[in-house]
Amino acid sequence: MPERSNGAVSKTVVSLRVPGVRIPLSPPLKPSQQGFFYLIMAMVYLNTYPDLFTKFIKFGLVGASGVLVDFGITYLLKEKAKVHQYIANAIGFTIAASTNYLFNRIYTFHSQNPNLLEEYGKFLAVSMVGLAINSLVIWILVSKLKWNFYFAKVFAIGAATIWNFFANLLVTFI
Numbered sequence: 001m002p003e004r005s006n007g008a009v010s011k012t013v014v015s016l017r018v019p020g021v022r023i024p025l026s027p028p029l030k031p032s033q034q035g036f037f038y039l040i041m042a043m044v045y046l047n048t049y050p051d052l053f054t055k056f057i058k059f060g061l062v063g064a065s066g067v068l069v070d071f072g073i074t075y076l077l078k079e080k081a082k083v084h085q086y087i088a089n090a091i092g093f094t095i096a097a098s099t100n101y102l103f104n105r106i107y108t109f110h111s112q113n114p115n116l117l118e119e120y121g122k123f124l125a126v127s128m129v130g131l132a133i134n135s136l137v138i139w140i141l142v143s144k145l146k147w148n149f150y151f152a153k154v155f156a157i158g159a160a161t162i163w164n165f166f167a168n169l170l171v172t173f174i
Contacts, residue, residue, distance in 0.1 A: 097127035109173035
């Protein structure tokens with residue numbers, strides 16, 4: 001970096017400009033700016049690749065059906081069968097992931113991979129990491145922040161969805 005005559009180091013500040021907002025990229029972003037930055041970067045990326053945006057929307061639609069399966073199974077197991085909430089959550093999530101695999105294979109990614117078992121295995125592996133993200137978010141929001149379990153589950157599904165889309169795009173349906 002160039003030095004000034006007084007010995008101070010000058011830094012070039014790179015920034016992302018959005019109308020009315022300036023987000024500096026160096027020095028590092030403040031925690032309050034990081035979420036907004038990543039949202040903007042995702043929007044720029046998705047707008048740059050319209051096919052990716054279409055796939056993300058389709059993935060979201062398939063995911064919405066998965067939410068119904070996930071919530072339905074979780075509710076039945078937790079409330080009716082009295083299964084522990086985290087076990088009920090894991091089972092609901094796994095069943096929803098399996099139905100989502102079929103719908104995403106056909107509708108979102110138009111996969112022609114003849115090796116269904118390998119592809120399904122990759123999808124489930126990605127989903128299990130998503131489950132870990134999902135469970136961690138629920139645990140933090142319920143245990144630490146005292147949120148309602150089902151309200152926390154909505155946020156957990158959102159966090160897991162972002163992971164699942166990009167991991168499946170890059171690993172499962174290549």
